[in-house]
Amino acid sequence: MRGLSAFPITPSDADGVVRVDALQRLLRPLVDARVHSIGLLGSTGSYPYLSRPERRRAIEAAADEVAGRVPLLVGVGALRTDEAIRLAQDARAGGAAAGLLAAVSYTPLTEDEVFEHYKAVAGESGLPLCIYDNPTTTHFRFSPELIARLAALPGVAAVKLPGGEPQALAAQMADLRARVPADFALGHSGDWFAVEAMLAGGEAWYSVVAGILPQVCMDIVAAVRAGNATEARRLNAALEPLWGLFREFSSLRVVYEIAERRGVCAAEPPLPVRRLPEAARQRVAAVLDGMDPALLR
Amino acid sequence: MRGLSAFPITPSDADGVVRVDALQRLLRPLVDARVHSIGLLGSTGSYPYLSRPERRRAIEAAADEVAGRVPLLVGVGALRTDEAIRLAQDARAGGAAAGLLAAVSYTPLTEDEVFEHYKAVAGESGLPLCIYDNPTTTHFRFSPELIARLAALPGVAAVKLPGGEPQALAAQMADLRARVPADFALGHSGDWFAVEAMLAGGEAWYSVVAGILPQVCMDIVAAVRAGNATEARRLNAALEPLWGLFREFSSLRVVYEIAERRGVCAAEPPLPVRRLPEAARQRVAAVLDGMDPALLR
Numbered sequence: 001m002r003g004l005s006a007f008p009i010t011p012s013d014a015d016g017v018v019r020v021d022a023l024q025r026l027l028r029p030l031v032d033a034r035v036h037s038i039g040l041l042g043s044t045g046s047y048p049y050l051s052r053p054e055r056r057r058a059i060e061a062a063a064d065e066v067a068g069r070v071p072l073l074v075g076v077g078a079l080r081t082d083e084a085i086r087l088a089q090d091a092r093a094g095g096a097a098a099g100l101l102a103a104v105s106y107t108p109l110t111e112d113e114v115f116e117h118y119k120a121v122a123g124e125s126g127l128p129l130c131i132y133d134n135p136t137t138t139h140f141r142f143s144p145e146l147i148a149r150l151a152a153l154p155g156v157a158a159v160k161l162p163g164g165e166p167q168a169l170a171a172q173m174a175d176l177r178a179r180v181p182a183d184f185a186l187g188h189s190g191d192w193f194a195v196e197a198m199l200a201g202g203e204a205w206y207s208v209v210a211g212i213l214p215q216v217c218m219d220i221v222a223a224v225r226a227g228n229a230t231e232a233r234r235l236n237a238a239l240e241p242l243w244g245l246f247r248e249f250s251s252l253r254v255v256y257e258i259a260e261r262r263g264v265c266a267a268e269p270p271l272p273v274r275r276l277p278e279a280a281r282q283r284v285a286a287v288l289d290g291m292d293p294a295l296l297r
Numbered sequence: 298m299r300g301l302s303a304f305p306i307t308p309s310d311a312d313g314v315v316r317v318d319a320l321q322r323l324l325r326p327l328v329d330a331r332v333h334s335i336g337l338l339g340s341t342g343s344y345p346y347l348s349r350p351e352r353r354r355a356i357e358a359a360a361d362e363v364a365g366r367v368p369l370l371v372g373v374g375a376l377r378t379d380e381a382i383r384l385a386q387d388a389r390a391g392g393a394a395a396g397l398l399a400a401v402s403y404t405p406l407t408e409d410e411v412f413e414h415y416k417a418v419a420g421e422s423g424l425p426l427c428i429y430d431n432p433t434t435t436h437f438r439f440s441p442e443l444i445a446r447l448a449a450l451p452g453v454a455a456v457k458l459p460g461g462e463p464q465a466l467a468a469q470m471a472d473l474r475a476r477v478p479a480d481f482a483l484g485h486s487g488d489w490f491a492v493e494a495m496l497a498g499g500e501a502w503y504s505v506v507a508g509i510l511p512q513v514c515m516d517i518v519a520a521v522r523a524g525n526a527t528e529a530r531r532l533n534a535a536l537e538p539l540w541g542l543f544r545e546f547s548s549l550r551v552v553y554e555i556a557e558r559r560g561v562c563a564a565e566p567p568l569p570v571r572r573l574p575e576a577a578r579q580r581v582a583a584v585l586d587g588m589d590p591a592l593l594r
Binding site: 014015016043046048049079080081082104105106107108109110112113114116117120136137138139250252269270271272273274277 | 311312313340343345346376377378379401402403404405406407409410411413414417433434435436547549566567568569570571574
């Protein structure tokens, strides 16, 4: 849960059956690029829309393809605590290095409820957990106090924070760092936000775009690690047309288009989520056609 | 989908198995009070936390208990469109008069996606649908334009609107009324908001409290229908201590306490949702003890 974590889509058919071959085709370039982990069945991987057996099948297919070369961080979120425990047990049995647990909710949850949920999943599964703070999908927002309480639990090892205001980053990171154990990893999602987050001390980039364009993201992480902020920012700026599409149409819907245009796989997200309408697809195509091909890898 | 719709909790055990006897005990007073419909498996009924077989069992138990005396409005929401279709088909086969369909989401949905979701569920199930606009749980907000598009679909018969600002009600109702067919029913949830909503022309009150205290709610609806706004407002004001608890602790968690204290059933909501902590339980007890017993029925 440090470095670049690449989040691929999970191709599935209209009945929610995972397309194993297409998933493995998506994973191959991520392994080749030696991303630091693969975020399987993340939000981009549509985990809440897939049944437990299908999620298990996706894990098996990924474990087969990856063959231990890259650790798997597997989404284990569910509305019910007992279901999340079972999913975490499945992920552990399937060889996941860690689980990514979001505070999936329908009835809005209290902080104490979320705390007990994480405690139960970590304790019952024995799978190391990354806290998945994704208010856009779960509508639960983790306070720094709650992250600190969770970080003190055995088995809670990291947090994936949402993007936010770059100006607020340094203070946020310093505040959190002071609250959590030294080996607890602080990382961020929100691709257009990631370079500044890493430069501010973020230890992981949980990336949607790295699920389809891993190499340019590895180059960015390498630049940050080498202390070359100028190069990291230059690459990030070159990707800005893509970030614009992500912000406008959602990164999930845009990466389905990129995957198809790059010939990796043509898939539909699970209904009711849909592919972009034709006009938006043309916008994506135009952006990709206009970008330096060296970035698109 | 006019008048008082009473939304009971769905008692279930720790494994998510519906406790049929307890559910039927909850339904009996609703039938005796002759509520105009029963909102089975609504948000208060924890529908998203229950499996399809358990939801089917709840419908069967309710249909047996109610025996045609009160129409059943059954929650059929699900993350996946195909699952919502199956749930609506189950509800229709189980004797539901209508389905209550929320825009349940994880990936935030577009208006077009929600439109197609409703169209598919209405078309494939043949079950009349009430649009369930519940932004607190789904985080999707229906625009007046989308409600108008949906109201024009065959089989989409009503909308359950969320509570809001009483001052904005008259304008909101007039605007919506002008957009939808004359026989499309406009109703509201948000118990502390319902009297003003009905006085502003709302045709239905989708009520949490009526799932445990149906008679006082029927009295309110009768007063509104008789043109006696003073009496409706007097009863509503007398319930204000309860509304305060609903706003502070959520109506769902509070009605679990009321159900236990009234000896109807002692149940736990599905984890991670929990009963109120002890201090809050004592507050609920104090409010109930301090209220005119004539209201608590």
